[in-house]
Amino acid sequence: MSEPAAELPISDARDSLADVVSRAHYAGRITYVTRRGQRLAAIVPAEVAEAIERAEEATDVAAARDALARIEAGDRPIPLTELRTDLGL
Template structure:
């Protein structure tokens, strides 16, 4: 689960994009003021409500003596739950990351099988098995593309295809990979890719980028 940390002024300017990152990609953004974390933007499914009530009560009882004098019970509980919201993702033991299949290699194998089938290289029984193998490869390619993040998918396309990129082309690229997004999300993806240096914005008024020549 990706995480980042931003000052409160930067968050105000990017709030919509940060919420999209949380929703679409599970990114957690910690909001800071003068280097001190104040709150976090987390995906809706990652919240203290996922913990048993007794765990929240235990956290509240433990935190109560250290909270400021005169604070109301409601405000105290709100603060404890906000802290648990931020801490909850770190309570989960991360699983070993699973390497995604090489989509390009799968496509090469699929195309090779298709060519041999069309040329009659197999017996009828073998042809049936090979067609099933091609179908299975197509499904694996589809699932792999869906598992890739928006930025990974578009970055891969930018490197392979080059040229000019805008929101429309980005929406189309993500749509072909099984991700339905709107223009706003597409522009956010392009901004993030441009920050890595492989795209350069060519218009001050429109989200149009060109591949950086290196």
């Protein structure tokens, strides 16, 4: 079972990084690194980050398959120049 998430000011995290990383690895603790009370980043167990990456990849693959299916069904692909214009780039 993992420990509850913790918050740690960045100055303290700097001084105890090895301990924070060990708690993430061995105890499954998520530690939010803060500055003036605002969360800036999180130190998480590698398994958590890897699971997020796998989920994002699966979402990207599903979106690509959906786009290809729409094109095969007759939808017009959006040219890159048009997409940039629509996005204001």
